[in-house]
Amino acid sequence: MEEDFRKGEECPQLLDLIPNERDWMVNGVGGVGKRCGVSEEKKLELRLGLPGGEDWPAVIGKTEEHSVESVLSPGRYKLSKTSGINPSSVGAKRGFFDTVESKTEAFQQQQQQHAGFLQLQAKGKELSQKTNGRAEQQSLERKACGFSAAHGSAAAPSGNAAGANNSSQTRTATTPVVGWPPVRSFRRNLASTSKPPLESENGGLKPAIKLENGGKGLFMKINMDGIPIGRKVDLKAYDSYEKLSLAVNELFQGLLAAQRDPLAAGNQKNPEEKPAITGLLDGNGEYTLVYEDDEGDKMLVGDVPWDMFVSTAKRLRVLKSCELSASSLVAHFVVVTSAFLFLSPGGSGRQEKNSNRVLERKGSVVHCALNICCFLASFGRCF
């Protein structure tokens, strides 16, 4: 089909789509003779044509005013959006021409903007890029029989784009749509371990396939004091604390430097100028690495064997070391307080932890105690 067409008219393959369509409509008025057998067949099959007997240019004139409307209202979610489209009236037929006209214009706009991917179509054919552009425009103008390629085009494609933008924006409001994306229920539950498995209301879902296998969470959030942006690390990618420490340094070095000196932020190419974050594990550096385990306790990184750390850690934090020592003061205070006030806070297991460097324990009791401790800590920071 395209071959026949191309013999008479040099157009890139993609454009064939539009001229063919042009053909069957025009044929209805007995107009331009250029066609090929299949497009005529298409005309018959598609049963879309000019309302009987009307002049081509006259129709275009009438429908021009409707064109922008229909393009701007690609009604999806809201009925009100399709005010320009009245399905049960004769206006529907007009609507077809609107669509065609505005599509042509949009298409032209596209051509002008994106000779690039036309290149792909024209590859292998003896057409240069430039003649493409001109050939299309000429052919379109010839066939358009009065399509207002020039003045109409400004409104419609931008309308298109605006409409597109608007509709895509309304859609990205993350209201979950039923049955979207189209995946079977049991696949939804295979989401990464950071998401809890979804419960099924209608009984039609498979329960979540347990992913815990001794290595909870590959990707773990890590936040650094003073940096609003958190990152994620893959604990499985490392096999030792040293490597983790290096990775943390890499992650935050740039951000830290940017934070300290926003003017130098763009200067990514001088790593030596950025202060390295060292001493994360031994308490000697400016920062110390801590983590929150599966019981909610904050612990210093480095105490337990690596495997145990990987399996119990939930979140990582990079704290300023001076804050840390104040907090450890706090911890001691809290421990003493809670032991004194509440004889057995959490069972024997917790007592063991007390001997480790537990920094913070969750619980409303503790918060009250912490308030006092924070007051103390602020003194601690000054030391």
Added chain:
Amino acid sequence: MTYFPEEVVEHIFDFLSSHRDHNAVSTVCKAWYRVERLSRRSVFVGNCYAVRPERVVARFPGVRSLSVKGKPHFADFNLVPDDWGGFALPWIEAFARGSPGLEELRLKRMVVSDECLELLARFFPNFKVLVLISCEGFSTDGLAAIATHCRVLRELDLQENEVEDRGPRWLSCFPDSCTSLVSLNFACLKGEVNAGALERLVARCPNIRTLRLNCAVSVDSLSKILACAPHLVDLGTGSFTIDHPAEAYHRLINNFTKYKSLKSLSGFWDASPRCLPAVYPICGNLTGLNLSYAPAIQGADLIKLIRLCLKLQRLWVLDCIGDKGLAVVASTCKELQELRVFPSDVCGAGTAAVTEEGLVAISSGCPKLNSLLYFCHQMTNAALVTVAKNCPYFTRFRLCILDPGKPDPVTNQPLDEGFGAIVQSCKDLRRLSLSGLLTDQVFLYIGMYAERLEMLSIAFAGDSDKGMVYVLNGCKNLRKLEIRDSPFGDAALLEDVGKYETMRSLWMSSCYVTLKGCKTLAAKMPRLNVEVINERDESNEMEENPSDLRIVEKMYVYRTVAGPRNDAPDFVWML
């Protein structure tokens, strides 16, 4: 030709393999109709409500193999209420009464009760093959009945069903005399299994070639099973994690090195990357690999595995493979024909895992690709045009951009041109699923070029009725059309009512079709069943004559010779 003995004609018909050919010869003349119906061994019913089971039994008394499909495809995504229908019982009862020589039954998206399975087990002495896909309504007790009574069972294949777990005893119900199993797939079962019974069963079935285990089967068990099933061709592993390096792991490695015949690998439930090296020895022979249940296998581990699979033809993965991983697939798997990339993060809010780049890489590296299911965060027209040029042999092309109605991010244009290029280039395209921002234009292209298209899925696309009309007018071979959340209304629905008798079914949900439109369609076409599905609690409205101009939420139309069905629940109105 009229004097040709019927036995000879029958013999000739035996060579016909496709259902369509059988259907065609039966319409030639009465003699051929007679011969054909008596000689027909295999019947496929694409819509269980299109014909009465008794009619099928009466016309084809010699049927050995029956396939029936029930619910519409969108039921997979919870768009069809649970009690809508699709019951298998009438079919099994009809065949039990009229054609108990049935040997094979394949059901998809149907409601299968334990009673059905018991009937199957007891009334069909030659029953050999049971395949249930996306079915529900039965429990492991039903499976126990099958295991107990089907003496010559060859295949028990359960794919993605909802099965109620009533304990592991069903596996032990296979009698010691059962040695005929060739294929056993219970990967979709959630409950525990009796490992010993499983191992003994596999050991006594020398012909077993397909074995897909569920997540309850440990690596230990897998090792033992592999040891007694050396000729397996298709394996679905059980749980693929080991808490600490153990003999089990080493045994597994040893066993896999012996497996020369294994061609397809799936399962990998809970898979942890540490266990992957066990399968390295067989990767070179694999033609099929399904890692889509293993979100923990990503990045470097995944790439390492893929690099060994030089003969891969079918690959199912999660999108955490990333564009980089897909580039590795493209450079390694030159024989690839089918690729499915599933989303690992369905909320779509995470980092972009795969984009158009991955797909373009695949298309340039794997020219034999003919089947695609691709979930991604974005797609461009340019990429689709490139893919269309590189892979003109697509028969199934399903693209799902996770954000509905998202345009080409580079040009901000709709994806009409991209999909247009696909349908224009892929002349054999039979199945297409669209997504992204799309206007009526894409339907114009589909109507013009997609001549072989049989199934089209539309979501959040189109501007006006014209879109749907282009498709209905243009796609001559269209059999199934399913539309959701698109602005097509009564005018499009009623444009060509005769078209629906040439199709199996039409599904429209969250469109602009009104009750009046549905009623008009039903009135004009008595051989269509027009079902309106109202899930909201407005059943009392039925008596109050609801306004005809009300938009229907869900509509399902299908051709039928069986008349309106009598098992429809309250919320389904048969117009």
